[in-house]
Amino acid sequence: MAKRDYSMLGPDARRAVETGLAAAEWYHTDVPRKEMKALMQRSDGPAIRDTIILFGAMILFAGVGIALWPSWWSAPFWLAYGVLFGSAMDSRWHECGHGTAFKTRHYNDWMYQIASFCMIRNPVTWRWSHTRHHTDTIIVGRDPEIVFMRPPELARIFANFFGIFDTINGVRRMLLNAAGKIHPEEATWIPETEQPKVIRVARIWLAVYLAVIGLALWMGSILPLMVIGLPRLYGAWHHVLTGLMQHGGLAENVIDHRLNSRTVYLNPISRFIYWNMNYHVEHHMFPMVPYHRLPDLHAAIKHDLPAPNRSFLDAYREMWPAIKRQLLNEDYFLKRELPPTAKPYREDFHVEALGQPAE
């Protein structure tokens, strides 16, 4: 059984480069250029509509929460506000980081900055880490955003339903960066010319958090932290619930997103919070397509993809047994069936990486 090293500086990272897994050419479903051009077209309308709904709902829920504070009657409003702050902002960070949510670049950039702050993800660092995630998706030692490492650290993953480790890491990195330092792993994917920006943003954020903490101390109440800071903890559960499905239990070290990513049909509220990233195979295969066109892209290429999971429950029913088996056997993974209409997996590309697939 092979032991994995997920560090960006370890032997698996070196091996990925040596074997050509890093920065490889990935499989893409054939889509006629005219159709793909239409799918890639940008528009401000859907994201402006969704952003008005998002901020309107956040103001409403936080306003009622503040008005009812400290009564327990405020709790449901905080829970709703928290999901929008600690989970919807994850998908806004993601889509605006790609620059596809809005047509107008400044709108993407503004939303990206706000969402990065809410998620305590340095906007410069995480732009580059996500770039690497798309270059080397679930390649061990190359992808810094692998959640389900093998064997899975279940306690850490469960704790992150309350944002605990993500928040601790985010705050630690913010303090490190504010002190003028870049973590050695970050330095492997952030160009030197961008590193001063990491430090500048961290210092601004630290000043904001100190002001919020100062206000809380002055008021003798945690209420300011209920609005800024704590929702990263109490509202994180939805983005973790959806995020775990993206790649959980699937293959590592392959260059076909059909083998390492999962598409799941979800209810409209979760799709609003998640901004359609449940179409995850499609997103990885064609990251230029905006979130509001992903259902159309799915319809165009589903003949070439494994059947999507039908719901949260269906996805977790598939994933959970595989995760449990990976506790004992790190090489175990799910290899999903392709429909007869699909181009087959390139076994010759993947046989070494895949080893023995699940039955």
Next chain:
Amino acid sequence: MAQWIDACSTDDIEEEDLIRFDHAGRTFAIYHSPDGDFFCTDGLCTHEHVHLEDGLVMEYEIECPKHNATFDYRTGEAMRAPACVNLNTYKTKVEGGRVWIEV
């Protein structure tokens, strides 16, 4: 020494679109701008060398299909991360319905 190469017909590229053109072991991207002009850059994104042929042309910018890096294809200027290095650009001319590039 630079020379003019017959690259394609003007009808080969829709407005606000691009095509790939390979010549002498090099690869280029040729663009048809919204106002009818033609431009040429290196074909590979300066970030991770993905070909721009599947990218999206929006007015005077080309967006890389892999990481959404953006360049002004008239000047080659990198407009959006993760691209930090400009694209090389090449002169073009149109003669007899053909697009020529100077390489």
